[in-house]
Amino acid sequence: MSNVYIARSTAIASRVLAGETMVMSVTDSTFFTLNDVATAIWHAADGVTPLTEIVTQNVCPEFEITPQEAFTDAEEFVRELATHGILQVSDQPMPDQDSVAGAA
Amino acid sequence: MSLMYEMNEKAFEHGVPLSVHLDVTYRCNERCVHCYLDHDDHGEMTTAEIKGILDQLAEAGTFFLTFSGGEVFLRRDFLDLVAYARKLLFNVKVKTNAVMIREREAQELRRLGVEQIQISVYSHRAEVHDAITKLPGSWARTTRAIRFLKEQGLSVTIANVLMNGNLDDHKGAQALAQELGVSYTLDPTVSPKMDGDHSILNLRVPGSYLPTVFHDTSLVGNVEEYCAAPSTPGEDVLNGIPCSAGHTSCYITPYADVFPCVQFPLPSGNLRQQKFLDIWRNSSHLEEVRSIRARDLTTCSGCGHVGTCSRCPGLAFMEGNMRGPSTADCEKSFYRTGIPSENMRQRGLTVPAPHALQQLVQIAPALA
Numbered sequence: 155m156s157n158v159y160i161a162r163s164t165a166i167a168s169r170v171l172a173g174e175t176m177v178m179s180v181t182d183s184t185f186f187t188l189n190d191v192a193t194a195i196w197h198a199a200d201g202v203t204p205l206t207e208i209v210t211q212n213v214c215p216e217f218e219i220t221p222q223e224a225f226t227d228a229e230e231f232v233r234e235l236a237t238h239g240i241l242q243v244s245d246q247p248m249p250d251q252d253s254v255a256g257a258a
Numbered sequence: 259m260s261l262m263y264e265m266n267e268k269a270f271e272h273g274v275p276l277s278v279h280l281d282v283t284y285r286c287n288e289r290c291v292h293c294y295l296d297h298d299d300h301g302e303m304t305t306a307e308i309k310g311i312l313d314q315l316a317e318a319g320t321f322f323l324t325f326s327g328g329e330v331f332l333r334r335d336f337l338d339l340v341a342y343a344r345k346l347l348f349n350v351k352v353k354t355n356a357v358m359i360r361e362r363e364a365q366e367l368r369r370l371g372v373e374q375i376q377i378s379v380y381s382h383r384a385e386v387h388d389a390i391t392k393l394p395g396s397w398a399r400t401t402r403a404i405r406f407l408k409e410q411g412l413s414v415t416i417a418n419v420l421m422n423g424n425l426d427d428h429k430g431a432q433a434l435a436q437e438l439g440v441s442y443t444l445d446p447t448v449s450p451k452m453d454g455d456h457s458i459l460n461l462r463v464p465g466s467y468l469p470t471v472f473h474d475t476s477l478v479g480n481v482e483e484y485c486a487a488p489s490t491p492g493e494d495v496l497n498g499i500p501c502s503a504g505h506t507s508c509y510i511t512p513y514a515d516v517f518p519c520v521q522f523p524l525p526s527g528n529l530r531q532q533k534f535l536d537i538w539r540n541s542s543h544l545e546e547v548r549s550i551r552a553r554d555l556t557t558c559s560g561c562g563h564v565g566t567c568s569r570c571p572g573l574a575f576m577e578g579n580m581r582g583p584s585t586a587d588c589e590k591s592f593y594r595t596g597i598p599s600e601n602m603r604q605r606g607l608t609v610p611a612p613h614a615l616q617q618l619v620q621i622a623p624a625l626a
Binding site (some may be wrong): 164181 | 411
């Protein structure tokens with residue numbers, strides 16, 4: 155799953171509240187709060203950067219965790235958010251899918 | 259404890275205006291008999307002004323944004339405003355009478371990602387609904403719009419206001435909601451007009467009817483729990499805040515006035531003269547609202563209902579004292595539990611007085 159591209163859906167509402175990112179699906183009202191690692195992945199989910207690169211460049215150095223740990227967390231996070239349509243996942247870049255300007 | 263509750267607590271702790279109710283117009287194509295608004299346009303905000311305010315709200319941390327009115331679709335730029343709000347990633351709810359929603363508007367609301375649409379329907383009978391809205395054919399147009407919205411997969415709630423004119427129809431309206439596949443809420447609150455006129459309070463249902471509503475499982479859930487006698491309020495209750503108004507939520511009028519809540523017309527600043535965060539952080543009126551804890555309430559702090567009452571600080575304010583009781587809510591607490599409120603006891607009443615809300619403050623929001 156790591157060799158995939160992820161993009162924030164446009165069918166979400168999001169805001170940062172006191173350092174914590176809130177995300178809600180506007181299609182099924184599922185509500186999530188993202189921890190620091192998830193927030194870093196969320197902000198980097200532009201549809202054109204591979205997940206592997208996001209993890210190695212945005213997560214590992216920032217949070218001082220091994221790539222293996224980071225990939226495990228990232229895959230779980232991506233899978234759960236994709237289930238609710240909050241993240242879009244593709245094995246091809248999605249240049250038009252980078253969501254709304256000023257995302258969260 | 260739910261995630262949403264935790265976020266509300268966090269917003270309270272950090273003074274974030276998590277929810278904002280924004281009326282984009284007071285103009286309306288209906289003339290509902292119980293409406294508290296003046297429908298003339300006294301200089302409502304331009305598209306650019308509203309977009310500027312949305313930018314400020316996003317910066318302030320607002321997440322839940324309710325667009326309401328008046329009738330929002332009377333603004334030709336309404337969908338443009340929704341699109342802008344969604345670009346800023348607000349969770350958007352729209353309150354409308356839906357009379358002007360056809361397939362195209364329903365498709366647009368879906369495409370833009372509106373989370374919920376609340377629509378006023380007062381009866382399952384067209385003649386009763388139309389008599390309340392004073393717009394012939396409104397029931398047919400509104401219910402047709404609900405079908406359009408449902409076809410788009412949107413989340414719709416029918417909001418019904420219980421009053422004298424539709425007293426016998428609330429179960430029928432609930433059945434209509436079920437038939438249409440939408441949620442249903444019923445509110446027996448009729449508020450005084452914003453200009454201080456309280457003549458419309460005569461439309462309130464007789465208090466003696468309220469137990470019928472409060473003992474309806476389909477409306478309140480667990481009746482035994484909902485109607486239980488209140489337990490003695492503890493320190494946590496007395497140190498609690500009366501409601502979220504001014505703490506994590508506020509209201510903005512079409513003329514850019516900021517109030518603590520749509521039902522709490524305490525002028526706190528104007529966005530044509532000040533930035534939102536300036537008002538939110540520094541308004542002396544908002545500071546006063548925020549300083550009030552349940553223990554500070556003049557009568558209610560000694561009332562057994564204080565921890566469970568629906569007491570509205572805005573209605574109390576319109577009775578003359580934001581720290582005082584809201585007699586309409588005293589009435590509800592009494593008819594919910596059978597136990598008189600402290601306010602009633604002090605006035606020597608064993609049952610609420612009819613038309614209890616007599617003294618109202620003249621409210622004059624600053625108009626542009």
